[in-house]
Amino acid sequence: DNGDSGDASDSGDSDLITVGYAQVGAESDWRTANTESFKSTFTKENGYELIFDDAQQKQENQIKAIRSFIQQGVDYIVVAPVVETGWETVLEEAKAEGIPVILSDRQMDVSDESLYECWVGGNFIKEGEDGGHWLEDYLKEKGMDGEEINMVTLQGTIGASAQVGRTEGFANVLAENDNWNMLELQTGEFTQAKGQEVMESFLKKYDDIDVVIAENDNMAFGAIDAIKAAGKTCGPDGDITIISFDAVKAAFDAMIAGDLNCAVECNPLHGPRVAEIIQKLEAGEEVDKIQYVDEELFDTSMDLEEIVKTRAY
Ligand code: GYE
Secondary structure, three states: OOOOOOOOOOOOOOOOEEEEEEEOOOOOHHHHHHHHHHHHHOOOOOOEEEEEEEOOOOHHHHHHHHHHHHHHOOOEEEEOOOOOOOOHHHHHHHHHOOOOEEEEOOOOOOOOHHHOOEEEEOOHHHHHHHHHHHHHHHHHHOOOOOOOEEEEEEEOOOOOHHHHHHHHHHHHHHOOOOOEEEEEEEEOOOOHHHHHHHHHHHHHHOOOOOEEEEOOHHHHHHHHHHHHHOOOOEOOOOOEEEEEEEOOHHHHHHHHOOOOOEEEEOOOOOHHHHHHHHHHHHOOOOOOOEEEOOOOEEEOOOOHHHHHHOOOO
């Protein structure tokens, strides 16, 4: 059962559904939009009591948060797992208390899939492949297909499914292009500051970088700063082509400014999606185990100034 004892609610609104959200952190614009989506969806007016926890990108903090949700007797636990592995024990604890766990954003790699109800998020492997295919087309258009192309990757948090999937998806396309040379991959932890730091070290090490793959927009912003500081240029008219993931508003600004070439969309607005899942579970309905969100790709050949007006994050 869903334990509708309402223990977690101090307010006495025992008819509210209590939801504990174990959030990754506040590392990126994407994450901020995701947090906002949950906070604006899981309100009292909508019938929820939200207990929000920011794990500061640390799995141990998330495990603590989940244990505290269990102790408080929440009705549902939602997790955006920092990394894929190492969740069995705490999920078994939730199961023992009969609290359903819903995964959102990043995936978990657990041997027993009955430990969670379902997952909703972006298709990270597809995103990586989309970025790779965009580069194939772009190089063809520039008449550079067949040329030796040197690239580096700023990876996300190692072991996060967003990192694992984007790296794998791009590698699938890389394997089909013998002239693409991946010089090095290193993590920038999905933050602008670390992205800049790693890009600075890449630029010192290699003087012939043609392409940067940034596994999120914020690391791309850091890379742009590092490239400019090194006296180089980037974007469609620059020395270095940059591809990033998320497509937050600031990425549109960077493309419009001519610094960023392409942003593969990853939609962070999972609050309403998770609410819909909870409503189905409340009604005793079946939910799909794996739910991918539709996503697009944006580049500087598009009318970005018009498109950005329609964007919610
Ligand atoms: O791309 C990045 C954030 O898990 C999809 O996490 C998410 C990623 C997103 O830090 O900006």
